[in-house]
Amino acid sequence: xxxxxxxxxxxxxxxxxxxxxxxxxxxxxxxxxxxxxxxxxxxxxxxxxxxxxxxxxxxxxxxxxxxxxxxxxxxxxxxxxxxxxxxxxxxxxxxxxxxxxxxxxxxxxxxxxxxxxxxxxxxxxxxxxxxxxxxxxxxxxxxxxxxxxxxxxxxxxxxxxxxxxxxxxxxxxxxxxxxxxxxxxxxxxxxxxxxxxxxxxxxxxxxxxxxxxxxxxxxxxxxxxxxxxxxxxxxxxxxxxxxxxxxxxxxxxxxxxxxxxxxxxxx
Amino acid sequence: xxxxxxxxxxxxxxxxxxxxxxxxxxxxxxxxxxxxxxxxxxxxxxxxxxxxxxxxxxxxxxxxxxxxxxxxxxxxxxxxxxxxxxxxxxxxxxxxxxxxxxxxxxxxxxxxxxxxxxxxxxxxxxxxxxxxxxxxxxxxxxxxxxxxxxxxxxxxxxxxxxxxxxxxxxxxxxxxxxxxxxxxxxxxxxxxxxxxxxxxxxxxxxxxxxxxxxxxxxxxxxxxxxxxxxxxxxxxxxxxxxxxxxxxxxxxxxxxxxxxxxxxxx
Numbered sequence: 001x002x003x004x005x006x007x008x009x010x011x012x013x014x015x016x017x018x019x020x021x022x023x024x025x026x027x028x029x030x031x032x033x034x035x036x037x038x039x040x041x042x043x044x045x046x047x048x049x050x051x052x053x054x055x056x057x058x059x060x061x062x063x064x065x066x067x068x069x070x071x072x073x074x075x076x077x078x079x080x081x082x083x084x085x086x087x088x089x090x091x092x093x094x095x096x097x098x099x100x101x102x103x104x105x106x107x108x109x110x111x112x113x114x115x116x117x118x119x120x121x122x123x124x125x126x127x128x129x130x131x132x133x134x135x136x137x138x139x140x141x142x143x144x145x146x147x148x149x150x151x152x153x154x155x156x157x158x159x160x161x162x163x164x165x166x167x168x169x170x171x172x173x174x175x176x177x178x179x180x181x182x183x184x185x186x187x188x189x190x191x192x193x194x195x196x197x198x199x200x201x202x203x204x205x206x207x208x209x210x211x212x213x214x215x216x217x218x219x220x221x222x223x224x225x226x227x228x229x230x231x232x233x234x235x236x237x238x239x240x241x242x243x244x245x246x247x248x249x250x251x252x253x254x255x256x257x258x259x260x261x262x263x264x265x266x267x
Numbered sequence: 268x269x270x271x272x273x274x275x276x277x278x279x280x281x282x283x284x285x286x287x288x289x290x291x292x293x294x295x296x297x298x299x300x301x302x303x304x305x306x307x308x309x310x311x312x313x314x315x316x317x318x319x320x321x322x323x324x325x326x327x328x329x330x331x332x333x334x335x336x337x338x339x340x341x342x343x344x345x346x347x348x349x350x351x352x353x354x355x356x357x358x359x360x361x362x363x364x365x366x367x368x369x370x371x372x373x374x375x376x377x378x379x380x381x382x383x384x385x386x387x388x389x390x391x392x393x394x395x396x397x398x399x400x401x402x403x404x405x406x407x408x409x410x411x412x413x414x415x416x417x418x419x420x421x422x423x424x425x426x427x428x429x430x431x432x433x434x435x436x437x438x439x440x441x442x443x444x445x446x447x448x449x450x451x452x453x454x455x456x457x458x459x460x461x462x463x464x465x466x467x468x469x470x471x472x473x474x475x476x477x478x479x480x481x482x483x484x485x486x487x488x489x490x491x492x493x494x495x496x497x498x499x500x501x502x503x504x505x506x507x508x509x510x511x512x513x514x515x516x517x518x519x520x521x522x523x524x525x526x527x528x529x530x531x532x533x
Contacts, residue, residue, distance in 0.1 A: 107440035
């Protein structure tokens, strides 16, 4: 009944994002000269030291923050409406007074709700027996699954994720990453995934953008050309990681390292 | 054997002690204590005119219930309480949200708010009666005006404490404004609205009596004034008791279940 999910590419061109600061916090430039393009359907990971403006970037892309010198453009062939953007926050941000089912249904338009799209997604994520439970009764991993279902339920053209699996133990986190890839392959969408975990980025991404210390810009653009499906923490991933860090030692600290041309990678 | 008996007795005693210390038992004890103090105090008044005994009050209440239209006056007062309550809640919640969410509105309205918050109830009642006449509307407006500032205080505080992160969820997923307000925003205010409602209903019924005493010809307040002039203390206490019972029914029959419903997800 419904058209295939509309995907869209994403162009980021931010000259500067400054926080004015108030009496207690000094003014602070979070992002400077950050430019990149994510083509339609790509799974792009953003990696950088903490406090480097990754969340700020996602907030701008999601339309939550418009006080910026520059833009994040989300473009698709069909230009009638702005493509749907989903955002999975660092915390699940479920509404505690609504059941699991309602938490997903609330973001859907009436036809999609009548279609039972939310329930189907929740069942696919093994939450079928928790539809009427309140989020406070769920475990951390289950809450993330609900948030993931909500993010995919609106058939987003672009999906933004902000360290969504942080503070979960390894098996739970790996299961969620697996579910994310499974959904992404079933429902292709352009993904911008923020993380500070290189292994996670290699496991998930088609491409990894390394950001610098604030004010952040892109210091390295790496394609992850490993075949899928991948196995978390497998030798293949570790080899890729070692190779990357051998060539660019400072990547995790936000510098490109000795053997690369410095500065931003332009699309 | 002997040790066993002692043990059983000790457990029984322990259980009894625990039950006696339980909340239900304490409530009953507290109620009985009140009756005892009241009964003892009546000894100081042999005439029985100034402080009638509990059973006399109960008897008087029964008499007024059957012969003197207590239910009529009670229902008139209750209707005024309800009208003033709903009026005050709707206006107070709206103003509280406005002042909590919009800084400009808060600055503009704050002075007025403080003025009404500190205006004595009696002054508002007199002014309403003088300006709008001794009418039903004036009576209800006077009561509502007394309550609105308190509702505003609580709801404004609640609005300021609203979790913006959840509202951001509504924005990102492009939830329409109506749904955002009703399903994302308002539920966060329920605890504050419940607190305002609870405190409100108790305050309102006290003010309603004053309004009735000053300018109505029916209702509990009007009757109390009459009994005061006749020095019929038993009737005064009988009416008070009747209304307190009604308010307790509202508290346990309406407010408490409503609050449980609003917070069942916790």
